[in-house]
Amino acid sequence: MKDAKQPRRADESGVMDPFPHMHPLLKKNYGQWDWHDRPRPGVLHHVATSGDEVWTVRAGTQRQMDVHTIRKLCDIADEFADGHLRFTTRSNVEFMLTSQDKTGPLIERLNGAGFPVGGTGNSVSMISHTQGWLHCDIPGTDASGVVKALMDELHHEFTHEEMPNRVRITTSCCQINCGGQGDIAINVQYTKPPKINHDVVANVCERPAVVARCPVAAIRPAMVNGKPSLEIDETKCICCGACYPPCPPMQINGPDSTKLAVWVGGKHSNARSKPTFHKLVVAGLPNNTGLAFTRHHIDDWRGARSSLNASTHIHF
């Protein structure tokens, strides 16, 4: 008997070599850069020890891009930037130019094509975000739509450098916080324990794994209506949603229980102070009346006492 056609065996090539794709001037001066400055918002100017200069124009994108948008960026790169471009970790696109004269026309071209130029220096850069309703299996909200709406509002702050320092915003669609730490983080905060569909738990969920996943040991195996299922100690539950990925019948998200919280003061860089985590400002959004200090601002997780004030350093 003839075997069915074997699928192709992958070439396990790993991380792609960037040098064939890197702008020739960056390749030529690799590891040999001397200094940089920012001639205007959205433009970086780097000078190599060889004397070579490169001007980088940075523009915002929608991250989730259709092939037409990507080809539009390619057309622009072919026209202005020798057929090369790169992306930043915050989904901004960068075009490297060999002459300053090209920056003005490129900026005009990008603006004309709907890509805002900015995101450098003391601006609000593009929001780093997650997948949301478009693709995630456990989201409390959408990500791309939230970010689009916010960046529409922050357009001026992206295209100008008018902040006291860099501002990095993140969003996350659940408390797992895939969006990461930010100067400002806008994250989903669930407010109710999961609703369990006991009819399907036994078939869908590996129950011991779900029990082990709970950060506060609030889940235990139980027989419900004669079926093996799980039950939750709702007084212990912190509504984090950690049980939902391994056990989708433990529905955590819902229109009545998915709220937003705003956190501030996260920082990635080691510049000046050490990196920090963002801190809670306000939860329960929308339907929030203003900024209140509540019992929920006081951390009660492990190590929390180190966040308490043990001094007479008081602000009046």
Place this chain on the structure above:
Amino acid sequence: MSKRPHETPLLDQLEDGPWPSFVSGLKQLASDNDKPYANMMKDLLGQLEHSYETRMGYWKGGTVSVFGYGGGVIPRFSEVAEDYPESSEFHTLRVQPPAGLHYSTELLRNMCDVWEKHGSGLIALHGQSGDIMFQGCSTDNVQKAFDDLNKMGMDMGGAGPALRTAMSCVGHARCEQSCYDEVRVHRKIINGLLDEMHRPALPYKFKFKFSGCPNDCVNSIHRADFAVIGIWRDNIQIDQKKVKEHVGRVGRKQMIDTVIAHCPTRALSLNDDDTLDIDNSSCVRCMHCINVMTKALSPGKERGATILIGGKRSLKIGDQMGTVIIPFMPLETDEDLDRLFELAETVIDFFAESALEHERIGETIDRIGLSNFLEGIGVDVDPNMVRHPRTSSYVRTDDWDEQAQKWFQRKDATVE
């Protein structure tokens, strides 16, 4: 056969405003009626609108992979497929980009051609781990899409309990502050450990990130299980003539307010002749003064990297940052890189053997204590690993002399 598009009044609102709209992009794809993905994107828009109406997500996971690999595909099956049948399977292929996210337009156009043929036409550049996310593929087309991408020299990224796709900053390619060759180190480490990426067998995910300096532009302390951050251990390089030019340009007040006063360890002093005095033994290499005075100051000449281990997001014990494990290691020669690779391999092996299921390495360290972790990976203690020494007196010290002896022996060994 082209479908009629769903009404999407809520999504339509996301087409206004100055920021580029992903909804306009999705609609454009849905209207490409001569393309195989048009109907899929019509139903995708319908399901997304349904999410906006009901404020709920409707995707569930499953198992989809390509031949020979156990990971890299994020399967998504619709829970409302009866209403949106064409996008009932909407899987993502996570593909590793060129290190540093450099692209030729040729590569990007080829990616678009493949994804137009086999996928949805929607590509996210990039995901939080640094993957190219080819979003929206039927189960039948996953292998075909991967084959074509793989033939172009692209390989699958990580997903599930495995080594994940790594990220490196722009670094050497366009940054004067870069302290090691990020591309070389990134490719050396990840390509040496590919088996852990393609055939998931670890307790949980494991992420590397490579930043060229302490500005940490790829957020490795927060995000990476294993962060490699460029640093130097000699003196900051200083060009006093350019310091004077800087002071001349911005004025003394601004120089003092924005540079001198911001030094976290008060290692800077402005001399009467407008040159700069740096107490390098007090400097913690935070980068601030170098960031402000890019012409006058630069990292020292003796460069390498600091390694921090254990950064992660909230699940399960809360967000954690990485902890210093190696304060400094040179990354110049092949032997230097071999040493880093050996460390990476040792840590991964320790993780595979010692972590509980679904536990990140930072949680393992939290559970067993740093000293036990160090013993497990064969690394000696160092004062740079702690913010301050122990404050609790509840510690048994009857082997003090023996422990102290180890320190003195190491000291003697480094002097020789």
